[in-house]
Amino acid sequence: MDDDAEIIAEFLVESHENLDQLDRDLVALEQDPGSRDLLSSIFRTIHTIKGTSGFLALGRLEQLTHVGENLLSKLRDGEMLLTRELTGTLLVMVDAVRALLAVIEETGGDADTTVDIVSVMDALTAAMEAPAEPAQAPASAAPAQVAAPVAPIEPAVLTEPAQSDAPAVPVQPTAPANETPDDEPRRGVADSSVRVDVDLLDDLVQLVGELVLTRNQILQRTEGREDVELLRAAQRLDLVASELQEGIMATRMQPIGQVWSKMPRIVRDLANQLGREVDLDMQGHDTELDRSLLEALRDPLTHLVRNALDHGIQTPAERIAQGKPAKGNLHLKASHESGQVVVEISDDGRGIDPVKIAEAAVRRGVITHEAAARMDPREIVNLVFHAGFSTAEAVTNVSGRGVGMDVVRTNIERIGGTVDITTRKGEGTTVRVRIPLTLAIIPALIVAQADERYAIPQANLVELVKIEGEALTRDIEHLAGAPVLRLRGHLLPLVSLGVVLGEEQAQSDALTVIVVQADDIRFGLCVDDVHDTQEIVVKPIGRQLKSLGMYAGATIMGDGRVSLILDVPGLARDRNLTAVPTAVVATQTATDDTTALLVMEISSGRRAAVPIVEVSRLEEFDAAQVEPSGLEEVVQYRDGILPLIRLASTIGLPETPGEPSRLNVVVHEFGDPASPHRVGIVIDRVLDVVETTVTRSDVGRRPGVFGSAVVQERVTDLVDLSAVINRIGVGA
Amino acid sequence: MSTTSTSSLHCTFRVAGLDFGVAVEDVQEVLRHQEMTPVPRSPEAVRGLINLRGQIVIALDLRLRLGLPARAADERPMNVIVRNRGEVVSLLVDDIGDVIDTSEHRLEPVPSTVPLTIQGAVRGVLSLPDSILLVLDPDRAVDVPTAPDATGGTP
Numbered sequence: 001m002d003d004d005a006e007i008i009a010e011f012l013v014e015s016h017e018n019l020d021q022l023d024r025d026l027v028a029l030e031q032d033p034g035s036r037d038l039l040s041s042i043f044r045t046i047h048t049i050k051g052t053s054g055f056l057a058l059g060r061l062e063q064l065t066h067v068g069e070n071l072l073s074k075l076r077d078g079e080m081l082l083t084r085e086l087t088g089t090l091l092v093m094v095d096a097v098r099a100l101l102a103v104i105e106e107t108g109g110d111a112d113t114t115v116d117i118v119s120v121m122d123a124l125t126a127a128m129e130a131p132a133e134p135a136q137a138p139a140s141a142a143p144a145q146v147a148a149p150v151a152p153i154e155p156a157v158l159t160e161p162a163q164s165d166a167p168a169v170p171v172q173p174t175a176p177a178n179e180t181p182d183d184e185p186r187r188g189v190a191d192s193s194v195r196v197d198v199d200l201l202d203d204l205v206q207l208v209g210e211l212v213l214t215r216n217q218i219l220q221r222t223e224g225r226e227d228v229e230l231l232r233a234a235q236r237l238d239l240v241a242s243e244l245q246e247g248i249m250a251t252r253m254q255p256i257g258q259v260w261s262k263m264p265r266i267v268r269d270l271a272n273q274l275g276r277e278v279d280l281d282m283q284g285h286d287t288e289l290d291r292s293l294l295e296a297l298r299d300p301l302t303h304l305v306r307n308a309l310d311h312g313i314q315t316p317a318e319r320i321a322q323g324k325p326a327k328g329n330l331h332l333k334a335s336h337e338s339g340q341v342v343v344e345i346s347d348d349g350r351g352i353d354p355v356k357i358a359e360a361a362v363r364r365g366v367i368t369h370e371a372a373a374r375m376d377p378r379e380i381v382n383l384v385f386h387a388g389f390s391t392a393e394a395v396t397n398v399s400g401r402g403v404g405m406d407v408v409r410t411n412i413e414r415i416g417g418t419v420d421i422t423t424r425k426g427e428g429t430t431v432r433v434r435i436p437l438t439l440a441i442i443p444a445l446i447v448a449q450a451d452e453r454y455a456i457p458q459a460n461l462v463e464l465v466k467i468e469g470e471a472l473t474r475d476i477e478h479l480a481g482a483p484v485l486r487l488r489g490h491l492l493p494l495v496s497l498g499v500v501l502g503e504e505q506a507q508s509d510a511l512t513v514i515v516v517q518a519d520d521i522r523f524g525l526c527v528d529d530v531h532d533t534q535e536i537v538v539k540p541i542g543r544q545l546k547s548l549g550m551y552a553g554a555t556i557m558g559d560g561r562v563s564l565i566l567d568v569p570g571l572a573r574d575r576n577l578t579a580v581p582t583a584v585v586a587t588q589t590a591t592d593d594t595t596a597l598l599v600m601e602i603s604s605g606r607r608a609a610v611p612i613v614e615v616s617r618l619e620e621f622d623a624a625q626v627e628p629s630g631l632e633e634v635v636q637y638r639d640g641i642l643p644l645i646r647l648a649s650t651i652g653l654p655e656t657p658g659e660p661s662r663l664n665v666v667v668h669e670f671g672d673p674a675s676p677h678r679v680g681i682v683i684d685r686v687l688d689v690v691e692t693t694v695t696r697s698d699v700g701r702r703p704g705v706f707g708s709a710v711v712q713e714r715v716t717d718l719v720d721l722s723a724v725i726n727r728i729g730v731g732a
Numbered sequence: 733m734s735t736t737s738t739s740s741l742h743c744t745f746r747v748a749g750l751d752f753g754v755a756v757e758d759v760q761e762v763l764r765h766q767e768m769t770p771v772p773r774s775p776e777a778v779r780g781l782i783n784l785r786g787q788i789v790i791a792l793d794l795r796l797r798l799g800l801p802a803r804a805a806d807e808r809p810m811n812v813i814v815r816n817r818g819e820v821v822s823l824l825v826d827d828i829g830d831v832i833d834t835s836e837h838r839l840e841p842v843p844s845t846v847p848l849t850i851q852g853a854v855r856g857v858l859s860l861p862d863s864i865l866l867v868l869d870p871d872r873a874v875d876v877p878t879a880p881d882a883t884g885g886t887p
Binding site: 209539540543548554560562 | 875
């Protein structure tokens with residue numbers, strides 16, 4: 001239903017535009033009755049409206065335009081010549097069409113009989129049947145003169161054709177339209193939207209990009225100045241530029257429905273071709289994203305839909321044999337989720353068998369046997385994104401050429417998105433595509449290497465780690481010359497940005513590691529220094545540099561200098577990290593008994609620690625966000641409610657006096673990983689993350705505390721989180 | 733009218749002792765030395781990126797592009813900004829000359845003794861009274877042969 005409404009709205013906008021053109025054409029035709037061009041154009045317009053209205057089951061509109069089209073075809077083919085009277089009749093028809101469109105906009109259909117189409121159709125038919133020849137001389141001779149020749153046909157139709165700019169006058173049918181029921185000056189579809197040249201929009205985005213850069217520059221220069229007026233102006237500029245940026249970006253937003261409108265046809269054709277029966281269900285048509293992204297998404301989504309039909313949904317016979325309904329379901333869903341657009345394509349077909357995938361991957365040399373054995377099914381399934389991978393038994397012209405998923409992923413990554421698959425053998429597959437909302441302006445972390453700054457898109461960032469002193473030798477190891485970092489029990493390959501950029505490997509006494517992620521590859525990028533996070537405007541770099549995969553573009557910094565934007569997947573490819581699935585990276589270093597602990601400060605300087613694996617996130621909340629709920633304190637968190645536990649008082653320590661304005665909270669998740677319970681543990685602050693062998697002593701053992709240990713040469717309480725939660729009774 | 737589509741007005745400049753010209757229609761502007769951001773591992777001729785009023789422009793060193801000896805470190809090149817196929821590229825040259833009218837001279841083929849690296853980027857030569865002007869073909873001059881990556885690769 002939603003669907004139809006959208007199609008009708010589009011049809012209305014288009015038809016209104018066409019009718020305006022028609023008015024102009026008819027009037028021009030009166031001046032130049034012989035013009036075949038004009039006649040053809042008019043004919044086409046009416047023909048289009050007729051065709052679409054037939055398609056949309058708007059019967060009355062179709063009837064009316066059908067008769068009009070007949071008359072126009074006679075005119076176009078030279079069987080009749082246009083006279084003033086005929087023009088009048090045609091204009092009356094145009095008005096009737098308009099009136100019908102208004103009714104459609106109002107009611108969604110054209111059944112409303114307040115618009116009289118019968119008399120208009122009669123007039124049109126009469127005009128066609130009447131001998132038209134006699135009119136030719138006067139009509140073509142003196143169109144500008146007021147004195148209209150005596151009309152040979154249907155004098156009633158043309159009251160005052162000379163006022164050709166006021167086509168509303170002639171006959172009744174338009175009258176009801178003019179007095180449409182509601183008097184509220186509601187803007188019609190055609191009035192409330194404007195068609196804008198895409199180039200113009202692109203230019204505006206460019207300009208607004210400039211403005212944002214200039215604003216950054218001004219803000220940087222005014223920082224710390226005394227001049228209050230200047231500061232105020234700079235702030236205003238900041239505000240206006242931000243809003244303008246948002247506004248311009250919004251103009252480029254288009255609903256994903258544009259891509260989806262093509263899907264029913266594709267699915268229908270494919271289903272026929274492949275002998276499948278498919279129910280297509282689409283949700284979230286109005287989810288909007290930047291038009292450039294929408295363009296880039298079109299092919300990958302189409303490919304995924306094709307795949308779902310070809311590889312996913314089985315033939316009706318197969319389905320029935322498996323106890324499924326003969327008709328398969330294909331489900332497309334788009335939604336906004338924390339600044340990203342998420343598109344899901346799910347089917348209830350045969351799913352993907354990880355065993356088969358692993359076999360194929362080993363056979364094709366994508367991974368080794370050993371690697372396959374270590375990977376979990378989910379990682380194995382994601383191998384289908386590797387280049388040259390295809391398990392289709394026969395190459396069909398639908399999919400299975402082994403380039404598809406690889407290209408899908410490359411295309412989605414190119415626009416800063418990610419794609420992953422979840423599947424259950426025999427039950428179906430869901431492909432989830434995440435894409436940023438806009439492409440042109442992105443948040444990025446600015447880092448320094450040698451004398452230059454580089455930008456890393458925020459979307460790729462995981463965390464920052466600083467390693468100094470003895471940790472440098474303890475945590476970093478070299479495997480066959482390749483440095484890896486032990487990070488909370490996992491091994492992380494390290495890549496030196498300097499080396500990637502062609503510098504000599506330098507030794508230093510501290511290492512700044514930026515943990516970055518591009519799909520299934522996570523690695524640590526070592527840089528000289530980290531600056532701040534900024535909104536940057538992505539600009540292309542010339543085709544001369546296209547072969548350099550490690551750059552995603554360039555941007556202009558606040559001081560006017562150009563900085564390169566690093567392409568994280570490109571860096572990984574450059575270092576040949578693609579072949580290292582996370583499973584290998586994530587192998588537990590189970591050989592030694594060290595535990596990674598989060599060390600916290602509570603109760604006026606006391607120390608407490610929890611294993612880092614128990615910590616899902618660290619958050620900071622404004623004290624004002626805390627709301628009471630029964631006896632508990634809660635905050636709103638990720639569309640839900642997060643109960644808070646004050647750690648100190650729960651484990652029998654006095655709370656630090658005074659209420660801070662910000663609360664440091666350790667978020668702990670437990671229960672079913674798919675829909676976990678969360679609690680927020682309120683602490684004073686996080687002191688450190690240490691990896692250490694814990695020798696527990698029973699000193700200080702009490703409810704909520706396992707005991708204590710010496711961590712970093714200080715006695716530290718080891719918190720028993722489950723007991724803490726139980727004491728409070730949260731989530732039980 | 734000349735037999736080629738070349739303009740009769742040429743913007744001239746010197747590169748490693750040679751006189752070059754490029755049709756004025758292809759030149760957007762000429763700038764003094766600009767601050768540049770180097771692009772690690774780019775082809776040698778790409779000297780960096782310039783912020784040209786908010787547009788990011790690649791600076792190509794014509795000396796290196798044409799296989800001529802590199803400029804001394806203390807010499808600051810000038811930027812000839814050319815517009816080509818919708819892209820704007822800065823050509824780094826040693827010195828800027830005048831804009832000259834060459835309508836009285838005919839474009840001749842490049843003598844075959846001229847190094848191939850130069851021939852490949854030049855449309856032809858104009859034999860002027862006091863010099864020989866090599867007329868650049870911006871289409872080809874702004875392209876860099878993507879030589880295999882010489883630095884930084886994994887051993």
